[in-house]
Amino acid sequence: MNWKHLIGGVVVGVAASYIAKEAIIKNSGLSSNEVLQIAKAAFKEKGPINGSWIQMEKETLHTLEASFTVYRGGITRMNGDKQxxxxxxxxxxxxNILDVNQLA
Incomplete structure (x- = not known):
């Protein structure tokens, strides 16, 4: 066996495994719609909601303790006559909801 063929095969194998690993990591976890449904259920425990939205792209959130891959979204509700x-x-x-901020 030729050493060039052996080294070439190893390089191709390593590259293929790296690409496969990145594809699996990118597609792991819940979809944005699944996360939105979980958030809506949590907010509905405190009353009805009027609307909701979620960003479709994941982003990385760095804290002092760890880093998380997250979705950002929002919920609107009426409290009396105030939105x-x-x-x-x-x-x-x-x-899991990691943070909530009231905007308006």
């Missing part, structure tokens, strides 16, 4: 708007950040793997 309340909340923004949330949810873990893309578990759907």
């Amino acid at each position: 309340e708007v909340y923004e949330f950040v949810s873990n893309s793997e578990t759907g």
